[in-house]
Amino acid sequence: MPSTDFEDLLRRSAPQVLGALVRRYGHFDTAEDAVQEALLAAATQWPSEGLPANPLGWLITVASRRLTDLLRSQQARERREDAVARQVPGGDLLAPAADRQESDGDDTLIVLFLCCHPSLTPASQIALTLRAVGGLGTTEIARAFLVPEQTMTRRITRAKQRIKDSGLPFRMPSAPDRADRLAAVLHVLYLIFTEGYASTSGPDLRRPELSVEAIRLTRMLRALLPQDGEVTGLLALMLLTDARRLARTGDDGELVPMAEQDRNRWDADQIAEGVALISEVLPRGEAGPYQLQAAIAAVHDEAASAAETDWAQITALYKVLLRMADNPVVSLNHAVAVAMSEGPSAGLELLERIERDGALTDHRPLAVRAHLMEMSGKPDAAREAYLAAAERALSLPQRRYLFGKAARLT
Amino acid sequence: MKYMIMLYGSQQDYDVQAGKQNDKPSWSAEDIRKMVEHMTSINKDLAESGELVDAQGLAAPALTRRVQFKDGAPVVTDGPYAETTEVIAGFWIVDVSGIDRATEIAARVTLCPGPGGTIGEPSPVDIRPIGEAPSPDDV
Secondary structure, eight states: OOHHHHHHHHHHHHHHHHHHHHHHHOOHHHHHHHHHHHHHHHHHHHHHHOOOSSHHHHHHHHHHHHHHHHHHHHHHHSOHHHHHHHHSOGGGGSOOOTTOOOOHHHHHHHHHHHHTOTTSOHHHHHHHIIIIITOOOHHHHHHHTTOOHHHHHHHHHHHHHHHHHTTOOSSOOOHHHHHHHHHHHHHHHHHHHHHHHOOTTSOOTTHHHHHHHHHHHHHHHHHHOTTOHHHHHHHHHHHHHHTTGGGSBOTTSOBOOGGGSOGGGSOHHHHHHHHHHHHHHGGGSOOOHHHHHHHHHHHHHHOSSGGGOOHHHHHHHHHHHHHHOOOHHHHHHHHHHHHHHHOHHHHHHHHHHHHHHTOOOSSHHHHHHHHHHHHTTOHHHHHHHHHHHHHHOOSHHHHHHHHHHHHHTO | OEEEEEEEEEHHHHHHHTTOOOSSOOOOHHHHHHHHHHHHHHHHHHHHHTOEEEEEEOOOGGGOEEEEEETTEEEEEESOOSSOSEEEEEEEEEEOSSHHHHHHHHHHHHTOOOGGGOOOOOOOEEEEEOOOOOOGGGO
């Protein structure tokens, strides 16, 4: 068996083993350590000794033994009964009834919900999700976020402690809580994805792996919740966005705007999959923000050339999105779409409203103004706006792009 | 021991790099890529050896906002560096065995390629020990 298959198997098993342990013994924090050690043992033993007949069973057994050891040494240190009596509601001390139906799949979902616990900061939620659900080692996570391993270890340890202190039982959140928690889970997955995708501040080869991991985890979540339109929408959005990754930067690492990207470098398979997903869920009605953003990405990805983009449809989608979330960035994108479908003066009118509103103080409204002025055939005004935008832009690629635009207009 | 390694640059340096017209030799996109590669390879090696705490490049000095307290009220001004032309452009915080190792890293930082791949007259790099106050992480 090739080592990547081993890795796949281990990473798929990680949340299931953790779920099984926490269900049986509780102690999320200690169980998580035990699972990491079992995974490590498997990674060193399996390649030389061969795959056990029941890999999942093997992992659960090894992790359980390790957990028992860890708990025993803990018990020696602290008066465990007191803690248990304080933390665990009475019913949870009893073993679940034999006919209680819960699949391994549900365990993965519960682990995911636990990792995205509201008492944790997004940074901790991300770290814990990557470790407990993604099965990534602390070293790998620390590298991906460019922090020392020690810092990441402390962050994960504190996160687990917080979950323990919250006394949250290992079960699915109640129905009203579930929607909130799912939104947090989707947000964390999206943050992991953008961390990998938008690393314009310093090209680092490790970051795209985070996008790949986010897509893998979202795929898994969709397998668990196939009926949830927003989960499918998020997966579609990631696939449709990630499909353009190779074309986003030029040979010298400069930013290439979508209109100038070489569409042959877009990933056709990923686009096809994303379009199929979003086409499946959109007709179900009540589209959420992830579905709408995926639909917009799909319209861009399906256009044979920038000129053939269906801007009228994009405008309509942004209008719906605006009603859902009053967000200045969405307003700005909407203004661009209106300019492209109805002409620059209609876009400028909307832009003026956004500028008066003053919520966006960075270079973006100025850059849009510059583009729209250029479209209207006013090179002097466009040049002035490009320069003003360049002065305000933070990243070097953006500054170079905007100064370059201004220079071409003189 | 933790040290801060500091790199300097003027507003003019930033403008030249960003492709704004200037009388200094201008940077091509390829030059920029080489510079970023240089910095990234340092970061990667420091992350691998476990010595990297943080590394950041700062945005152009013109984007600075200075806040001062005067006559009982905070006074806010833009672009405060009336007396100085060179300000911190970026920094590394490293956790290393001692000042000699930090010096080694700083020396590598100064070997950054410039326009046309030349290593011209790099501006000086400073190393300063970080005080051992307890961090919130240790509480």
